Amino acid sequence: MTLVVIAEPAPLETDADGVVRVGKTRVTLDTVITAFKQGATAEEIVYRYSSLKLADVYATIAFYLNHQQEVEAYLQQRQQQAKEIRKMNEARFDPQGLRDRLLARQTERSA
Template sequence: MALSILAESAPLTTNPHGVVCVGGTRVTLDTVVAVFKQGSTAEEIVYRYPSLRLGDVYASIAFYLNHQEDVEEYLQQRQQQAQEIRQINEARFDPQGLRDRLLARRIERQAWSSC
C-alpha cells in the first residue's frame, strides 16, 4: 500500500471584515502568530484556545513560516487599523471624561448612602 500525499490548503478563512481566522473558529491568525512568537508551542496554543484543533494550529504556524513576509505585512496593516479605530473611539468617547463622570457618580452615591 502506497501512501497518498495530498496538498492541503491552510485552515485559514477571511471573515467579512477582512480578518483572517484559524480553523473555522473566531480565533484570529494574529492571535496564533503572536502567541507563537512569544514562544508557545502548538499544544500550548490549543490549550489556551480550546476551540482550535492541533492540526490547524500546526498548519497555521507552517503557513506563517512559509509566508512570513506576507503575514507580517498583513499583521502590520491590522495593527495600523486597530490604532486608527482606537483614535476614532477615543476622540468620540473621551476616556478621561468618562472616568471623571464615573468617579463623580460614585461620590454622589456615597453621599446619598451616608444619609
C-alpha cells in the same frame, strides 16, 4: 500499503471584513501568530483557545513560517487599522471624561 501524500490548504479563511480567522473559529490569525511569537507552543495555543484544533494551529504556524513576509505585512496593516479605530473611538467618546464620571459615581456610592 502505500501512503498517499496530498497537500492540504492552510486552515485560514478571510471574513467579510478582511480579517483572517483560523479554521471554522472566531480566533484570528493575529492571535495565533502573536502567541507563537511570544513563545507559546501549538499545544499551549490550543489550550488557551479551545475552539482551535491542534492540526490547524500547526498548519497556521507552518503557513506563517513559509509566508512570513506576507503575514508580517498583514499583521502590520491590522495594527494600523486598530490604531485608527482606537483614535476614532477616543475622539467620539472622551476616555478621560468617562473615567471622571465613573470615579464620581463610585465616590457617590461610597459616601
